[in-house]
Amino acid sequence: MFTLTHLSDIHLSPLPKVKRSQLLSKRLLGYVNWHNGRKFVHRRDILDLLTRDIAERHPDHIAVTGDLINLGLPEEYLRAADWLHHLGPPDRVTVIPGNHDAYVRLHPDTSTRHWHPYMMSNSAGEALFETPGAGFPFVRRLGDIGIIALSSAIPTAPFIAAGRLGQRQLAGLASALEAQGRAGLFRVVLIHHPPLPGQADWQRGLRDAKDLRDVLKTHGADLVLHGHNHRQSVQELDTENGRALIVGVPSASEAVDGRAPAARYNEYHIDRAGNGWRVEMVGRAAANIDQVWECERRVLRDR
Numbered sequence: 001m002f003t004l005t006h007l008s009d010i011h012l013s014p015l016p017k018v019k020r021s022q023l024l025s026k027r028l029l030g031y032v033n034w035h036n037g038r039k040f041v042h043r044r045d046i047l048d049l050l051t052r053d054i055a056e057r058h059p060d061h062i063a064v065t066g067d068l069i070n071l072g073l074p075e076e077y078l079r080a081a082d083w084l085h086h087l088g089p090p091d092r093v094t095v096i097p098g099n100h101d102a103y104v105r106l107h108p109d110t111s112t113r114h115w116h117p118y119m120m121s122n123s124a125g126e127a128l129f130e131t132p133g134a135g136f137p138f139v140r141r142l143g144d145i146g147i148i149a150l151s152s153a154i155p156t157a158p159f160i161a162a163g164r165l166g167q168r169q170l171a172g173l174a175s176a177l178e179a180q181g182r183a184g185l186f187r188v189v190l191i192h193h194p195p196l197p198g199q200a201d202w203q204r205g206l207r208d209a210k211d212l213r214d215v216l217k218t219h220g221a222d223l224v225l226h227g228h229n230h231r232q233s234v235q236e237l238d239t240e241n242g243r244a245l246i247v248g249v250p251s252a253s254e255a256v257d258g259r260a261p262a263a264r265y266n267e268y269h270i271d272r273a274g275n276g277w278r279v280e281m282v283g284r285a286a287a288n289i290d291q292v293w294e295c296e297r298r299v300l301r302d303r
């Protein structure tokens with residue numbers, strides 16, 4: 001059995017000291033939002049509680065689906081890299097960016113560069129699908145499990161939290177799904193934005209979600225993991241090769257008694273069953289500031 005852990009929307013706190021010169025354009029609005037509420041929702045002690053719980057359970061692999069930080073400040077990227085090192089080594093953790101990680105235009109020297117070891121293929125994945133120059137999608141193969149990591153993160157205007165994949169990345173996704181399908185792998189797709197209609201409005205949604213669904217329907221996938229909505233949701237999409245599970249997870253740092261659901265992560269126990277797969281999801285959530293409990297256990301697929 002393979003255990004894959006999924007967490008998302010870390011929104012790492014506290015915010016580092018911000019220089020006046022860094023509060024340009026979109027960041028100013030984000031800064032005001034943070035101090036008017038978000039800092040009470042996303043808490044470092046809650047995140048650390050979940051991080052310790054994950055480490056104690058020794059999953060085979062961990063997927064982090066974006067929004068690691070808040071305003072795209074250089075110091076935030078460094079702090080997030082430090083948190084990633086606590087979560088696990090790069091060969092055990094796969095990371096993709098979210099809209100908050102591309103809050104303003106990314107600068108290669110001060111931004112996600114520090115996360116790169118966590119955002120690249122492994123050699124078995126590269127043998128199936130060669131990572132394009134733009135860096136996404138990249139593929140990791142972990143025995144019978146195939147991971148395809150997408151980036152829907154784009155800099156946007158204030159009040160907009162939308163995402164886009166673009167035609168090249170979608171074409172890459174199609175090839176990667178084909179290659180993993182031929183190898184008989186359990187195919188896991190990671191994306192920050194939710195892919196189904198009605199899951200996010202125009203301002204917050206994935207601009208080319210329909211194109212993404214078309215690729216998934218044509219080439220098949222087993223499990224699509226996303227964040228962005230800060231809510232638990234389990235849905236399905238019919239594909240040529242059966243149903244793909246589409247699962248969103250709440251933020252991993254949300255306060256227990258806030259407006260939002262308590263911080264949570266999901267574990268997937270993936271097993272071969274006959275000609276297919278058995279997938280059990282285990283939800284683990286913060287009960288208070290020093291306790292995590294199993295809030296859900298559910299078989300999502302049996303063959």
Ligand SMILES: [Fe+2]
Pocket residue numbers: 009011067098100228229230
């Ligand atoms: Fe988020």
Ligand SMILES: [Fe+2]
Pocket residue numbers: 067098099100161192227228229
């Ligand atoms: Fe987001």
